[in-house]
Amino acid sequence: MSLQDPFTDLKIERQDSGFYEGYNLPIALVSKIAVSLLVLWALVWPLNANDTLRSWKSGLLSEFNVFYNLSVALFAFFLFVVALLPATGRMRLGGDDERPEFTNFSWFSMMFGAGLGVGLMVYATAEPLGLWQSNPLTMSGEVAPKSAEAIQGAYRYTFLHTGFHAWAIYVVTGLSLAYYAYTRDMPLTIRTALTPLLGEYSNGVAGHVIDILGVVATILGVAVTIGYGVSQLVDGAFLITSAQWLMEGVMKPSTSGLIAALALVMMMSTLSAVSGVGRGVKYLSNLNLILSLILLAVFVFFGSFSFAIRIYGQALVDYIVNFIPLSLQAHSPMSQSEYAAALPPEAVPFVAELFPGATDAWDTRDSFLAGLSGDVADLPDTTKQAAYDAGTPGRLFGWQSGWTTFYWAWWIAFSPFVGLFLARISRGRTVREFILGAVVAPSLVCFAWMTILGGSAIDLELNGDADGAILTASTTATLFVTLSEMISGHLLIIISFMCVVLTMTFLVTSADSGILVMNTIMSGGAEKTGVMHRVLWGGLLTLVIGTLLMAGGGGLEALTNSMIIGALPFSVVLLLMCVSLAKAMINDLRRARHEENETET
Template identity: 60%
Template sequence: MNDIKPPFTDIDIPTADAGFYQGHSLPIALASKITFALLTVWALLRPGSAEAILSLLNTEVLGVFNMFYIIAVGLFAWFLLIVAAVPSSGQRRLGKEDEKPEFSTFSWFAMMFGAGLGVGLMVYATAEPMANWTSNPDIITGGVAAHSAEAVTSAYRYTFMHYGIHAWGIYVLTGLCLAYYAYTRDMPLTIRTALTPLLGRHLNGPIGHVVDILGVVATILGVAVTIGFGISQLVEGFYSITGMEWLLQAGQDGGPPAPSSVGLIAALVIVMALSTLSAVSGVGRGVKYLSNLNLVLSTLLLLVFVVFGSVLFSVSTYGRALMDYILHFPALSFEAYSTGTPLGDWQSGSTTFYWAWWIAFSPFVGLFLARISRGRTVREFVVGAVVVPSLVCFAWMAILGGTAIDMELSGIAQGAIIDASATNMLFATLQFIVSEQVYGIVAIMCVVLILTFLVTSADSGLLVINTIMAGGEEETDTRHRIVWGVLLTLVIAALILAGGGGLVVLQNAMIIGALPFAFVMAAMCVSLGKALYRDHYRDLFANAGEQDLAADRRG
């Protein structure tokens, strides 16, 4: 073991020397653009075909790979907790031994929170607890009744699972892999770098290009779904403030009114225009300032629910649900149900959907987390980006979602929140806890918060996409950020129109696109484990060599 080889670090990603693509990898850039150009044209010219085929493929993916998603994500979470707990790996610094973090703890937390789950928390703070209060494994098996007081604990058990350690673990696994190689081995900050302990020099060619392209595809689709849900809630918010009827259309199958295609496209154009402007300004300015604003506005919204909402019910629910979540954490990590059964159908449509969404989002959030986390230790990274955000998400959902549930349990809402669309539940809840005058102010604040969360997610995504295109270079040409801003807008618009104004086609495309990257993530997990193990032994032998040398000198 004392002749252990040095790690492979000679990653070579050829980039164009001149022209529009100067500094960018042509195979990655062109393959990614052609893929999404074809998807856009297909969705616009053959919307019926796109919807039918993507729906069929989505059903097959969820049915065949349900167990794979569940087991893989469970392993990711436990792997990170173990890595953080082991002294030899947890104490390693992502950078030089004496390097200080680039961003303050407040800005670091604000940026990772906004990029990771900002929009999702706005949409699902009430919708997720309400959905699990309507249906979860305990309800399906007859253990408790839907919409009962007894069903609250199990509702939050699965809510916490979907937005807790497993969710953030997906992001942080990708981010830790990228940051570890980039900052401790001076390698490019790009997806293929994370597989070097397994594939070595084979990544300096087509295999490496494929890995990076899969990262770009997953990133764009993950960001697209997040923006899709966000603009839907943004339209609902504008409607609640202005009453403009053109913003909504009749719901499908007798459901509640939903945002219209015109409203969604208008909101999309506004969001992407602002996002592109912010992305052009870079991480140090646009993303940082918007993220800080997000955190301040989020705190204000939370205070509204603390002051006017069901705070006692929410706090007691939080305590019980957190203990229940901890006790059930091992089982939740690996509990996979057979597809084609009521439990399997629930899991594939709920948990597996979330895991696919977070995996699709992980190249973007992971690379972004790596970009802002230089100088922090592995343990600090895992605790600060997995455990702490999870606890904040739990509090957020317990307070906002708990208020919504309490309004229904007490009979005040009389089904109005339950019957609302997922993107309108937040506004429906606010209407029951504040006066009409206060509601107008809070609704405007929510719309601004949704908008800034959307802009933060989209501009961060544009920065990450261009970093991958440029072979890991963090500073890229602003022209390419603008081009990808336009292309991302077209992709989202085309998939929304293919779904008749709904988000189903967008969701299906995301789940399908996430599957290949899920296998990449599994390989990344093995790769990082190997790198940490071998680096530990390199350090041991290096220290032993220094001690022998010191002994020789003394002798």
């Protein structure tokens, strides 16, 4: 007896006329209302919004840090199993005789454009340098921070954050959407990926909720990306112009500078989104690639290229060897009672004084010991050392939630956008080609970018040439400070200006692509959407970023907190996508086997 045919009768109601013509009204209205309420909250009660988001994020990480990290591990393992199994790996995203729409070169080039964005511009130097100072190996006392030995740990976790796990998040969404779109002729929208589980319920409230979560995740992911980007934009503009109004305090972008940069970026993004993918996004993506190669060449010729190449090979081997242990690392917060149980008996009476510093992920052993006073300072050195070591689990949790989980939330929030993009360019590929090509190839590009740019920054600090200048720079200023240590004069001004332009174009392509994707989801998978709605969402996105920046006092805390919170429900959607895709593939293989048996008989 044959299996029941898969559910493909997806009917997403769209308005026939009026302002919302072509859109699903519940998705569009609920998404806009949710975003508008966030804007009003941050605008009218900025301090309350910032404090509440901080509290929610803290509580969420305490309960769900393990969930976030093990979920991402599951995504990676699931995809590699699907790719390596002969039956599922050879399945084609399209008809049996269909071949890829794009050549391998074009396909890899477009994935390069998707993977190399504002995040890599901001973190290419800042992340390896930051992890060189603090990573699980330094916190456990295995190696000394800022030493030659600490480079291995720095790149082990840099590759973790930008490698196979990270791209697996995008590919889960992309493969799920491509599989149903090209083998079952279904629309490219988020709810499609859960039709094997939801069935006819996909056409109702459940389907609407899934798509709304996709819209909210996308807007928060894009908002954080643009928030970091405009901060780097202001840093670069200050370096070139020395305009004092762009900065406040010690090299911190001013709120007025951030808002001015945001307004410029979003105006250009909205104009690009209105012009459509074929014109705006296409031309800007080509410009991005050219400027990226020029920047890479600057680091190759003036940076520490031989040092970076050596790091690349060693770090790649180390990452692969430690892939499974890295996947399964998931830390929970440490309570004061757990800490007390790990202390030497003579230190237990001082647990309240010792606990905060010993479990602070951003505090060093030396600063912890130097900060002790009174009777605690009179404890034997061995006891004080043991008190610090007892807090290692707490420090590991704080570090993981501040670094790794932040990244996973960012990638998850961005996955509807990049997943849809990957699906659109992968028709005709086999499942194995899609998974290995979209997980491995972009990861290797990200690794090269991180080692060439970040390796130069580390080498400058390691050999003493930078004398701490790069280490003390803010996250978004690190790239420009690194450049100033490598080159000078007119060349520095030219390259810095080019970096500002590159950051600008990355911001514009991220924002306009996000606007287009949000409209695609709200219109039930339609590629062509209303111009006024793109303009409206451009304005809403600007307000979200601007109000959360002001709520954070010009900082990015409110933005990142809201993203970590908003990404949690969509991480559940991604897990359901894995279950749904596994069910669909198994049943499709059973149907194909049954049809073969029927033909033979």
